[in-house]
Amino acid sequence: MSSTPSRVMADRERLQGLEDMNRTIKRLIELAVGGLASMFDPERQLFCFRLKKTESGMVREGVSRRYTMMTLMGLKRLEETGAASPIAIGPVLEGLLANLDWVDNVGDLGVLLWFCAIVAPQRLAEVERRLNVASALVHSRHARQGHTMELAWFLTGLSHAKLACPEKKPDHKDLAIETYRMLIKNQGEQGIFGHVASNGNLAGMIRGRIGSFADQVYPIYAMTKFSQAYGDKSAIERALDCTLTICEAQGSLGQWWWHYDSATGRVAGRLPVFSVHQHAMGPMALLALGEATQSEFAPWIYRGLQWIRRNELALDMEDASVKVVWRSIYRSTPRRMLQTAMALLGQREDEQSRHGLHVMWECRPYELGWLLYAFAKWNRQ
Secondary structure, eight states: OOOHHHHHHHHHHHHHHHHHHHHHHHHHHHHHHHHHHEETTTTTEEEEEEEOOOOOOEEEEOOOOHHHHHHHHHHHHHHHOOOSSSHHHHHHHHHHOOOOTTSHHHHHHHHHHHHHHOGGGHHHHHHHHHHHGGHHHHOHHHHHHTTTTHHHHHHHHHHHHHHHHOOOOOOHHHHHHHHHHHTTTOOOSSBBBOSOOOSSSHHHHHHHEESSSSSHHHHHHHHHHHHHHOOOHHHHHHHHHHHHHHHHHHHOOOOOOEETTTOOOOOOOOOOEHHHHIIHHHHHHHHHHHHHHHOOHHHHHHEEEHHHSTTTTTTOEEETTTTTOOOOEEEOOOOOOHHHHHTTOOOOOOOTTTTTTTEEEEEEEHHHHHHHHHHHHHHHH
């Protein structure tokens, strides 16, 4: 039977969308490779905290080991496609591992395990021994307070370590299960995660109820990898619950919103819209989950990417002249907590209003690193 005209048209539109998405991804990867070179401090062998636009030009500020690890994971993914990294990964790795006194919280420990599993799995046993991974939850303030993002990073690190070295002992399965159980205590019925475990005071109740976009995508990714590493099918179902809720809430311009209400599943605060959510963190989580479940999230990923050039300000957030994607579009207001409270009462923001909107003229290296981590292999297909 021949295809109907409407089916043919739909297939053509889907093919055109994929071609447009492929071109966008290729362009962003080229920008990221060029931009990361200028964010690296060769004397300290670390990536900067941020690259900021000033009256005298682009200026590097600070350094960040956390951002360095995230960025190197993206560059490693790039190397695995046969492309060259603009930064030699080996010397930076050795510098990070030379002295581990900087690892003082469960989140950075999780990122370090994740980083070693991706970049240097042969160093995992050494790192675990030096940092006493088995007791990390007991001694971590972030773990005791139930910080969603940090718990997700730790669960991701444990899961990637297992996937990278499946025969290694100990495999920390019990620790991973305990971390997973702590993490899902912060998840509401609609799949949305609050920022921390709830406590009795008003501020604690709000923080326990409201979660950022990062509080959604890092758990989605963590639960996906936990399921793959340890065979827990319930983790995939929870990851899907969260994913379907944020996809349903995606804005008309493809925006991944900033704050979500774990009690209702609704958006609790729309701005800022961060470029890294659009071109890196959202795709990273959705592509991992899609691969694990054989699900298709390309339409939501593509709409998110389109926001980079078709946003509330009709401004191209890519800047090829300095090889960055500008950090965010935000609304200047000192009343963010009031806006969140109003959102909880059901009052909605006008998502396309330009009133009071500004661009944050900076870029952080992990943003481009996660972009490469998400898309380097896609670009090779």
